[in-house]
Amino acid sequence: MAGPALGISLAPLIRSSPTLSKIFTPVATWYAGGSLYRQYGLLYDDLLIEERPEVQKALARLTPRQAYDRAFRIKRASHADVLHAPLPRELWTKPEDDVRYLLPHVEGVVAELKEREKWDTLTVERK
Structure with missing residues (x-):
């Protein structure tokens, strides 16, 4: 998530072309x-680093x-990882089900911050 943290994303450009x-x-x-998180039943937003303050909010x-x-x-993914085996194929996350449920909230928090x-840094000047 280095791109969004820096405010740089090529996704809009790629989608528009x-x-x-x-x-x-x-x-x-x-x-x-190939990243295997879907084989453990996770969504992409489940992988966001929880320790970041904006993700916490x-x-x-x-x-x-x-x-x-x-x-x-x-x-469930942690349990499967302990067993050293991904979930059965019918429990894998399908690409169409892998929606970004947390990202809109993170973007809202970043915008608010x-x-x-x-x-907070506004200076008032007299005319």
Whole structure:
């Protein structure tokens, strides 16, 4: 997640260009399939580093159901990892089910922190 942390992302450019999209989509699909987190039933957002303050605040904004589902996926994946075997194929996360449920909250927190910084450093000048 180095790109979003730095505010740099090529995703909008790639999505807007049919040629770049045609080139990078198969590579992205191959990479996501090879990263193995789906074989353990995890979603991509389950891999975000929880120790970051903005992720902590975003986790607090999840609905109770989302928080429960996330904890269940992580616990099930940890158990499978201890057994040194991925989950059965029918429990793998399908690519169409791998939605970004936490990223919108993280982006909201980051935007709020930037706005707070802006207002906290505001200087008032007399005319």
